[in-house]
Amino acid sequence: MSADFAVGIDEITLTTKTAQYIEFWLGDTKLDYSKLAAGGASATVDSGRAVCELGHSLAIPADFRRKSINIQALTDVTIGGLDVDAGTGYAMKAGEVLKLNTRGDIYSYLTPARIDQVQSEVSYVPVLAPAEGTDANGYQHVDILLSFFYDPKTTNLVAGYGRMVYSQDGGNTWINSNTDISITDSSNYFHELGQTSNGLFVFKKYYSRVGVSRDGGKSFNYYCGVQGAINAETGLTILQPDAGFCYSGWISEDEKNIILCDNGVMWETFDAGKSWYKTLTKTGNYFDGITKSGGVIYAVQDGNLYTVVNRVVTKKGGVSSSGEGSIVAIGSKVYWYTPRNKKLFYTPDGGDTITEVILNQTHKAGYIKQVGESLIIGGLDKLGFIKKFGGEVIWVNPSTASGKTYAGDRIVVTDDAVIVKQTSGNEDLNPAATVYPVSFVDGARAPAPLQWLAELN
Numbered sequence: 001m002s003a004d005f006a007v008g009i010d011e012i013t014l015t016t017k018t019a020q021y022i023e024f025w026l027g028d029t030k031l032d033y034s035k036l037a038a039g040g041a042s043a044t045v046d047s048g049r050a051v052c053e054l055g056h057s058l059a060i061p062a063d064f065r066r067k068s069i070n071i072q073a074l075t076d077v078t079i080g081g082l083d084v085d086a087g088t089g090y091a092m093k094a095g096e097v098l099k100l101n102t103r104g105d106i107y108s109y110l111t112p113a114r115i116d117q118v119q120s121e122v123s124y125v126p127v128l129a130p131a132e133g134t135d136a137n138g139y140q141h142v143d144i145l146l147s148f149f150y151d152p153k154t155t156n157l158v159a160g161y162g163r164m165v166y167s168q169d170g171g172n173t174w175i176n177s178n179t180d181i182s183i184t185d186s187s188n189y190f191h192e193l194g195q196t197s198n199g200l201f202v203f204k205k206y207y208s209r210v211g212v213s214r215d216g217g218k219s220f221n222y223y224c225g226v227q228g229a230i231n232a233e234t235g236l237t238i239l240q241p242d243a244g245f246c247y248s249g250w251i252s253e254d255e256k257n258i259i260l261c262d263n264g265v266m267w268e269t270f271d272a273g274k275s276w277y278k279t280l281t282k283t284g285n286y287f288d289g290i291t292k293s294g295g296v297i298y299a300v301q302d303g304n305l306y307t308v309v310n311r312v313v314t315k316k317g318g319v320s321s322s323g324e325g326s327i328v329a330i331g332s333k334v335y336w337y338t339p340r341n342k343k344l345f346y347t348p349d350g351g352d353t354i355t356e357v358i359l360n361q362t363h364k365a366g367y368i369k370q371v372g373e374s375l376i377i378g379g380l381d382k383l384g385f386i387k388k389f390g391g392e393v394i395w396v397n398p399s400t401a402s403g404k405t406y407a408g409d410r411i412v413v414t415d416d417a418v419i420v421k422q423t424s425g426n427e428d429l430n431p432a433a434t435v436y437p438v439s440f441v442d443g444a445r446a447p448a449p450l451q452w453l454a455e456l457n
Contacts, residue, residue: 059108113372113443125171127433132162143423147192148410154216160190166217194251224273232275289327316351328370369411378408378420
């Protein structure tokens with residue numbers, strides 16, 4: 001089809017249910033070229049940005065129709081051909097703009113940070129696992145921590161369970177956050193969704209609403225949700241029970257791509273929650289942990305690894321284990337951990353080959369955490385870490401014991417430390433978290449966006 005528009009049109013919105021190319025012949029126009037260039041054939045390109053993952057990844061594909069492109073790095077990055085790495089290609093500094101006259105694929109390499117050393121001389125801070133009210137058995141559950149963040153802009157620590165709290169003094173004292181994400185149900189616990197360079201994201205299990213803090217945890221405001229949004233395939237409003245309780249999730253660095261997982265259903269949005277795609281997980285249950293790397297969704301459920309590509313769910317393998325699990329990835333290298341039977345698994349190839357990592361002891365670890373290309377295992381009075389994915393596990397004994405008896409829990413990484421919550425059980429009224437001093441090899445700890453502007457044909 002074709003259409004002619006008179007001079008003076010300020011905005012054009014096109015909605016299509018099928019993939020197709022659209023050409024604009026522009027004369028006297030006020031159209032925003034950056035928005036016009038944001039579509040194209042690649043789902044990884046949105047609003048003039050492409051997310052550069054740790055390690056080399058396709059930033060901008062050749063099938064996007066353009067004559068030339070201006071690219072701006074928002075962090076130090078190397079760009080070039082297919083095998084670009086830190087030692088090849090063109091190194092761009094944060095904020096630098098480069099005009100490229102090419103129609104070939106543009107690849108990018110973001111040098112990952114990694115742990116160099118972990119010190120055994122530790123200190124302790126009273127990191128809260130803030131319950132709100134009591135359950136049917138009268139427990140406050142101050143042992144449970146479902147959200148734990150470090151905000152580098154404010155240096156605040158942020159934690160949450162029944163309510164969200166933040167600390168401005170490294171975890172010694174805590175203040176209640178102002179949480180306004182359209183839910184007041186006190187039993188509707190806060191779960192950690194993820195962290196970007198601009199925000200801390202949580203979701204509430206009931207009603208699948210997402211909240212964001214951009215002030216170091218002082219306030220959490222409504223960002224988006226599944227219920228009440230649009231089903232991207234049917235165009236209908238998503239209501240209960242189609243979107244029920246969500247238990248796990250993930251968010252991209254550009255805050256557009258979000259995943260929330262319900263019982264047997266995975267919801268994914270590419271437009272910050274305006275519309276969602278529905279995928280049946282085929283497990284009859286929810287994924288315990290979700291991450292996404294290289295365009296592939298990796299998830300763990302009952303100890304087994306699953307991949308989701310083009311909304312097709314494939315079981316890769318692992319071990320049968322009930323209870324929550326955590327998962328991390330860089331490219332096709334994936335670790336997942338099942339705390340119930342204390343097993344850590346690793347695949348270097350997206351699940352085609354799987355190896356159980358010999359831990360000797362897990363030291364009652366409950367959770368794993370990624371920082372750059374390193375892995376952290378947070379045990380009780382023990383910290384395990386792998387300097388680089390695929391390497392050996394190194395255990396560190398703290399100089400003093402925490403006095404706790406149950407497990408190591410959630411992990412947070414600051415500029416110079418790893419903090420691991422220590423617990424003793426349901427009503428542990430004297431919170432403690434071990435602070436391990438850490439040195440890092442410089443590099444990026446998470447993916448980063450590149451901004452670009454294309455000149456159209």
